[in-house]
Amino acid sequence: MTTEKDLSKHPCFNRESAGTCGRVHLPIAPKCNIMCNFCNRKYDCVSESRPGVTSAVLSPAQALLYMDKVLEKEPRITVVGIAGPGDPLANPETIETIALLKDKYPHLLFCLSTNGLALPTHAKTLAELGVTHVTVTVNAVDPKIGAKVYSWARDGKVILRGEAAAALLLSRQLEGIKILKEHDVIVKSNTIVIPGVNDHHVLEVSKTLSELGVDIQNIMPIFPVADTPFADVPAPTHELIHNLREQAKDVVPQMTHCKRCRADAVGLLGKDLSGEMAGILGDCAKALPGVDLSKRPYVAVASREGLLVNMHLGEAHKFQIWKQDGDNFVFVEDRYAPEPGGGTKRWIDMAKLLLDCRAVLIAACGETPRKILADSGVLPYECSGLVESALAEVYGAGDLSKLKSRRKGLGKACCGGGGEGC
Numbered sequence: 001m002t003t004e005k006d007l008s009k010h011p012c013f014n015r016e017s018a019g020t021c022g023r024v025h026l027p028i029a030p031k032c033n034i035m036c037n038f039c040n041r042k043y044d045c046v047s048e049s050r051p052g053v054t055s056a057v058l059s060p061a062q063a064l065l066y067m068d069k070v071l072e073k074e075p076r077i078t079v080v081g082i083a084g085p086g087d088p089l090a091n092p093e094t095i096e097t098i099a100l101l102k103d104k105y106p107h108l109l110f111c112l113s114t115n116g117l118a119l120p121t122h123a124k125t126l127a128e129l130g131v132t133h134v135t136v137t138v139n140a141v142d143p144k145i146g147a148k149v150y151s152w153a154r155d156g157k158v159i160l161r162g163e164a165a166a167a168l169l170l171s172r173q174l175e176g177i178k179i180l181k182e183h184d185v186i187v188k189s190n191t192i193v194i195p196g197v198n199d200h201h202v203l204e205v206s207k208t209l210s211e212l213g214v215d216i217q218n219i220m221p222i223f224p225v226a227d228t229p230f231a232d233v234p235a236p237t238h239e240l241i242h243n244l245r246e247q248a249k250d251v252v253p254q255m256t257h258c259k260r261c262r263a264d265a266v267g268l269l270g271k272d273l274s275g276e277m278a279g280i281l282g283d284c285a286k287a288l289p290g291v292d293l294s295k296r297p298y299v300a301v302a303s304r305e306g307l308l309v310n311m312h313l314g315e316a317h318k319f320q321i322w323k324q325d326g327d328n329f330v331f332v333e334d335r336y337a338p339e340p341g342g343g344t345k346r347w348i349d350m351a352k353l354l355l356d357c358r359a360v361l362i363a364a365c366g367e368t369p370r371k372i373l374a375d376s377g378v379l380p381y382e383c384s385g386l387v388e389s390a391l392a393e394v395y396g397a398g399d400l401s402k403l404k405s406r407r408k409g410l411g412k413a414c415c416g417g418g419g420e421g422c
Contacts, residue, residue: 005107005108005109005130005132006078007109007132007133007186010023010078010079010109010111010132010133010186011023011078011079011268011269012079012111012133012135012188012255012269013133013186013188013215013216013255015255015256015257019268019269020076020268021076021077021078021079021268022074022076022077022078022079022266022267022268022269023077023078023079023080023081023265023266023267023269024067024070024074024077024079024080024081024265024266024267025081025082025083025084025262025263025264025265025266026058026063026066026067026080026081026082026097026264027056027057027058027084027085027263027264027281028057028058028059028060028063028082028088028091028093028094028097029082029084029085029086029087029088029090029091029093029094030057030084030085030086030091031086031087031090031091031367032086032087032090032115033086033087033089033090033115033117033118033153033154033155034087034115034117034150034152034153034154034165034169035150035151035152035153036115036149036150036151037148037149037150037151037228037229037230038149038192038194038222038223038224038225038228038229038230038233039225039228040225040226040227040228056264056278056281056282056284056285057085057285058281058284058285059093059374060093060096060097060100061100061289062284062285062287062289063097063100063101063284064097064100064101064104064289065284065287065289066280066281066284067080067101067104067105069280069284070266070277070280071105073273073277073280074266074267074268074273076268077108077266077267078108078109079108079109079110079111079133080101080105080108080109080110080111081110081111081112081113081133082094082097082098082111082112082113083112083113083135083263083265084113084263085263087114087115087117087118088112088113088114089112089114089117089118089119089121089122090117090118094112095122095125095129098110098112098126098129098130098131099129102129102130106130109132109133110129110130110131110132110133111131111132111133111134111135112126112131112134112135113134113135113136113137113190114134114135114136114137114176115136115137115169115173116136116137116138116169116172116173116176116177117153117155117168117169117172117173118172119134119136119172119173119175119176119177119179119180120172120175120176120179123176123179123180123183123185124179124183126180126185127180127183127184127185131185132185132186133185133186133187133188134180134185134186134187134188135187135188135189135190135218136173136176136177136187136188136189136190137189137190137191137192138170138173138189138190138191138205138208138209139191139192139194139198139205140166140170140198140201140205141170141201141204141205141208142201142204143163143164143166143167143170144163144166145166145197145198145201146163146165146166146167146169146170147162147163147165147166148197148198149166149194149197149198150165150166150169151165151229152165153165153166153168153169155168174208174212177189177209177212177213177214178212181212181213181214186215187212187213187214187215188214188215188216188217188218188255189205189209189214189216189217189218190217190218190220191205191206191217191218191219191220192220192221192222193219193220193221193222193236193240193241193244194222194230194233194236195222195233195234195235195236195240196233197230197233199236199240199244202219202244202247202248203244203247203248203251205217206219206247206248206251206252207251209251209252210251210252214252215253216252216253216254216255217248217252217253217254217255218254218255219241219244219245219248219254219255220241221235221236221240221241222235222236223235257269262274264277264278264281286379286393286394286396288358288377288379291358291377293358295356296355296356296357296358296377296378297323297324297356297358298321298322298323298332298354298356298357298358299321299322299323299357299358299359299360299361299391299394299395300319300320300321300322300335300354300357300359300360300361300378301319301320301321301322301360301361301387301390301391302315302316302319302360302361302362302363303320303387306320306331306387307386307387308384308385308386308387309361309362309363309383309384309385309386309387309390310363310384311362311363312362312363312364312365313360313362313364313365313366313369313380314340314365314366314369316337316362317336317337318334318335318336318337319334319335319337319353319354319360320334320387321333321334321335321357322387322391324391324395329388329391329392329395335353335354337350337353338350338353344368344372347368347369347372347373348372350369350372350373351372351373351376351378352376354373354378355376355377355378357378358377358378358379358394359378359379359380359381359394360373360378360379360380360381361381361383361387361390361391361394362380362381362382362383363382363383363384364382365380365382381393381394
């Protein structure tokens with residue numbers, strides 16, 4: 001049975017509902033497939049409000065648990081969205097999460113935001129899962145201009161740069177939007193105005209969006225962020241943004257009430273609760289739904305010398321096993337890791353080795369072992385610093401966000417690096 005949904009209750013697409021209908025963004029998508037020259041997702045500050053920022057990343061099961069708690073806190077939520085902190089369609093967890101939400105909360109509106117690179121592959125599936133609203137960020141419809149906006153794009157295992165990357169991205173955006181409209185999905189396009197780069201080109205973008213049948217465009221100013229190629233680009237003036245919207249409004253309807261939401265935004269647009277909910281979000285990120293923690297009293301640690309968490313999961317030849325004893329932490333034993341090689345079998349054997357552990361503390365971890373371990377009930381924590389400080393967080397007394405790994409060239413974990421594994 002199909003549940004009828006009131007499409008007018010999306011506050012981002014319908015300004016009239018912004019004061020009565022809320023949204024929640026589930027941060028389940030850390031990986032990204034392009035590198036935007038304005039993007040830096042290395043920060044998880046609860047006081048910073050911009051896309052790409054979140055206090056934690058959830059698994060699909062954890063997202064469902066968090067959703068339960070959000071609706072208890074704010075029953076006016078009508079929309080559940082996925083907007084990062086990476087690109088939702090670069091993360092298989094996105095489809096899994098939406099499927100779980102559809103089963104439990106079929107009355108809610110489902111939406112996501114994407115750069116569009118993987119959109120043609122997933123557009124039909126999204127529509128079939130009941131996604132009603134999709135936002136596609138289109139900053140240029142000329143690859144020469146797009147090449148100034150994006151450093152690289154990764155399509156499967158192929159990394160493209162310059163105009164080749166921008167041309168591929170544009171073709172996927174156009175194709176993906178067309179498929180969405182064929183399936184009656186409401187489409188919004190974000191266009192980020194970058195002075196000296198695409199500010200003269202925005203109306204051309206608007207015309208292309210109109211031809212595709214895009215329902216609304218959100219012309220928004222760049223927010224210069226430290227440690228990005230556009231860090232020193234001046235933000236466009238309010239007058240420039242106003243004039244661009246005035247020029248474009250007769251071409252495609254304009255959004256004028258955007259709040260530049262975080263990847264973990266929650267609440268009404270004017271009354272965001274992400275700071276208030278950060279603790280609950282963090283608790284859910286540590287939760288292992290369906291796992292009996294009484295049967296997993298231990299935590300495994302990858303450490304070179306026994307004092308610091310400082311080894312990648314793949315390079316760890318052994319793990320320290322720790323347990324909590326009152327207010328203290330006690331070393332139990334060393335366990336030797338499976339020998340390198342063997343593909344996924346090594347990670348499956350590692351999961352069996354750590355069957356009585358609720359978590360493993362490592363400096364870094366690839367996506368395949370992360371999923372295998374998490375699916376087996378062992379939660380991988382990427383962190384650095386003192387072992388006992390990290391143990392305090394796992395057992396519920398500390399703040400692991402302060403210990404998160406900060407590695408250079410983080411193409412694998414944030415929107416930076418060279419694109420090899422983001």
